[in-house]
Amino acid sequence: MKTILLTSSSGGHFEQLSILKKHLSSEYNVFILTEKTEYTNEENNTFYLNQINRKQINFIYKFLKNRKIIKKILEKLNPDVVISTGALATLSVCRIAHKMNKKVIFIESFAKINSPTKTGKVVYKFADEFIVQWPEMLKYYPKAKCFGGIY
Numbered sequence: 531m532k533t534i535l536l537t538s539s540s541g542g543h544f545e546q547l548s549i550l551k552k553h554l555s556s557e558y559n560v561f562i563l564t565e566k567t568e569y570t571n572e573e574n575n576t577f578y579l580n581q582i583n584r585k586q587i588n589f590i591y592k593f594l595k596n597r598k599i600i601k602k603i604l605e606k607l608n609p610d611v612v613i614s615t616g617a618l619a620t621l622s623v624c625r626i627a628h629k630m631n632k633k634v635i636f637i638e639s640f641a642k643i644n645s646p647t648k649t650g651k652v653v654y655k656f657a658d659e660f661i662v663q664w665p666e667m668l669k670y671y672p673k674a675k676c677f678g679g680i681y
Contacts (some may be wrong), residue, residue, distance in 0.1 A: 535609035
């Protein structure tokens, strides 16, 4: 049975990830890796990272701490595929998974119609598949696949 790791930051990115999870077949082992927030409900098959923000004074510390957590989780789960809906917290997940020769799929945010995300611009360079939801985004990501709104 293949293992899929779904990853996103909190908020709207997590909402998109949750919708995607509902469409996955039960023939996969599905796990989630997201940020822990004040309103997080502990769920089965879910792992948590520290919530990070580029503007926080302790950003680098939390970023490096998350990288250690990510490595342990990826080694434990050994996923076949990592699917990310962004944002910042998932950049390291995608990068580390790629270095471990895991298939990385990135889905650019549905909210992005006319400009790329910072995370998307980085992950686009190494993702195995990159998906946009608006044809206008193909000018930023010419090798991406556009399926329209997938949520």
